[in-house]
């Protein structure tokens with residue numbers, strides 16, 4: 001368990017100032033995971049809000065990647081004995097009082113708020129970490145945070161009536177205790193702190209499955225607001241939408257350091273909107289999203305489904321930005337028309353610019369992603385292990401990365417190299433066995449066939465009857481029929497809408513040749529081996 005927590009912290013450590021790390025992360029005690037609940041002990045309640053606002057998504061993401069658990073949530077336990085560690089980091093504290101009083105004043109620090117410069121971490125915040133926040137003393141730190149651009153609004157006025165800071169729910173903020181947003185304020189490009197620093201174009205692997213979305217993202221970021229506005233990217237979960245749109249934000253800031261880039265989830269947009277309404281701060285909210293923003297990136301827009309009032313607000317935000325030539329980037333898990341309970345006028349606006357999808361990556365792209373990830377994590381990854389993992393995990397890049405990291409942790413725990421034996425042992429239960437090739441896709445087979453016969457995918461899909469093309473096509477169809485659980489019409493549809501009789505004929509013909517023609521037999525063997533179903 002300790003190793004798991006250490007690995008999790010290790011991933012955060014490199015990205016934070018040493019002082020920040022020592023102040024906020026070192027004092028946390030990890031008491032394990034029960035079911036989906038991660039048990040964390042903290043010195044005082046302030047930690048719960050602070051960590052939630054800044055580090056919790058990353059912590060949970062790491063834990064999920066390392067353990068394979070999904071939908072993790074946190075249970076916080078205040079343990080005043082940990083206060084010592086905080087104070088020994090250079091603070092003076094009166095812990096128990098502070099903890100009780102922070103809870104009772106209900107001063108709430110923006111769960112989910114955008115990151116302020118860690119290096120600018122205010123003394124007030126550190127005092128709060130050290131428990132020096134009392135009912136009255138809580139105000140200076142909040143003011144200090146505001147001054148440092150870490151809190152947007154004056155939360156002091158409503159402190160008496162403000163909701164009590166409850167243990168936050170990871171990744172979702174209940175609408176009745178939504179967080180105030182962080183205001184822009186000063187330093188150049190400070191809005192970029194909302195962007196995930198790991199999600200760059202440089203470490204995004206491009207393949208046929210994401211080429212269009214990638215190219216459109218590059219174009220949108222090189223001339224924001226001019227081409228592809230809005231840019232709408234959709235895909236199933238874990239295929240790189242968030243990564244790409246973060247990369248757009250980073251690229252815009254690289255080109256123009258003072259650009260105001262706002263990145264947030266639609267959930268957060270909703271929560272801030274409700275908060276602003278409740279606290280009569282709607283003008284500030286609008287100024288932020290309509291007036292002082294050059295690029296607005298909204299992740300997971302489908303979250304607005306059925307939320308009429310927020311959709312209305314977003315509609316006006318969209319119009320204001322669009323007419324001011326500001327870039328809008330939106331992601332979704334489905335095509336605009338398929339988002340349920342979404343206003344027609346929004347759906348049509350989403351299609352004004354460019355709509356690009358990301359498909360599940362092909363085998364080669366999956367392998368390249370694994371290599372890139374291994375390079376980043378400084379893991380030695382043999383070709384055979386990369387191939388095996390890429391064959392086993394096909395439909396979700398997050399899962400692909402998680403599998404690799406789990407193997408690395410396992411190798412570490414067993415003090416042995418991350419080699420094919422270990423990978424086979426660990427992934428054994430998931431390996432395609434014999435003719436069970438559910439993990440292999442038609443596209444994988446098509447690509448492998450094209451590679452073997454040195455023809456292009458377009459030719460394979462075409463109606464050309466020249467033997468150089470028709471033989472590879474028939475062989476690919478034959479393998480699909482033999483190895484995948486697909487009907488003739490289904491296969492035909494995936495080969496450029498061919499009739500099912502074409503597939504039947506191909507299957508019959510190759511079934512005959514496989515016995516008599518060594519070259520055909522060999523081609524089938526090699527292609528099947530390449531896609532992992534030999």
Ligand SMILES: Nc1ncnc2c1ncn2[C@@H]1O[C@H](COP(=O)(O)OP(=O)(O)OP(=O)(O)O)[C@@H](O)[C@H]1O
Nearest residue numbers: 203204205236237238239240241242243369397398
């Ligand atoms: N082409 C790629 N190259 C490198 N890494 C990738 C690629 N695609 C996805 N990833 C990685 O996979 C993980 C999941 O990606 P991301 O969070 O962007 O997916 P998503 O589509 O936004 O998922 P969700 O729908 O769950 O929000 C991230 O760690 C991301 O860096």
